[in-house]
Amino acid sequence: MKRRPRRSTPAVLTALILLAACILAAVAAIQQLLGQRPWISYDRAAGWLHAQHWNDLVPAIAGGVAVLLGLILVLAAVLPGKLTVLPLQGEPASGASRRSYRSTLQAAASGVDGVSGAKLTLNRRKVTARIRTGRTNTDGLSEAVHAAISRRLAQITPATDPTVKVKVKATRSAP
Known part of the structure; x- marks a missing residue:
């Protein structure tokens, strides 16, 4: 679909x-x-x-x-526009709206410990997450968010697996 x-x-x-x-x-x-x-x-x-x-x-x-x-x-x-319903795997033709797709991935990213805010951008084959954190040490946060988004994508089972890119921005700097 x-x-x-x-x-x-x-x-x-x-x-x-x-x-x-x-x-x-x-x-x-x-x-x-x-x-x-x-x-x-x-x-x-x-x-x-x-x-x-x-x-x-x-x-x-x-x-x-x-x-x-x-x-x-x-x-x-x-020229084709952006898909409003993104296709999912499965026997019957199924899909998820772009808005719900983005919000469920954003909820997965926001649920990671240390994330104060998450903003997701969906492209054809790429999901970009911009993460804000109040931590001064952001080691491992990018990998944790990437893993959370990948787990949620595995649950959703989109027709084509997008690549996930995470950008972390710390609101506080290290002393």
Whole structure:
């Protein structure tokens, strides 16, 4: 089970921009049908657009921006995002949410004696733990945290075993 994130943000932004353009065009058309002065004068806009040439600066910049936005939207649709459900081993397709996966590993790291705080980062094949301790002597703490996280990973049984990296930061210095 590999669930990917939805691409709702680019879709919502595109929809809102198109909706605003459609509302603006509809309001101008309705104002013109009712004989009122429209917000955007069609004659003035059409005259300005007809006065532009393809090799002018404004159409070149507008075209470049349109191409860049289109490329960003295509890349957002095509490139895979971070997995929201991480696959686990087992016969039926099973998985754990990224949040619960991180919190259970963080709890394992925080449970080690001498750890005052733990912050975990999950990448595709790597778990990085940043450990804070109040100890002045941090010998063996990194190995203990690594062992605790490895034991918890063995209990979880992820589909691919990530490598574990531990960084220890002592809040107190040795005298």
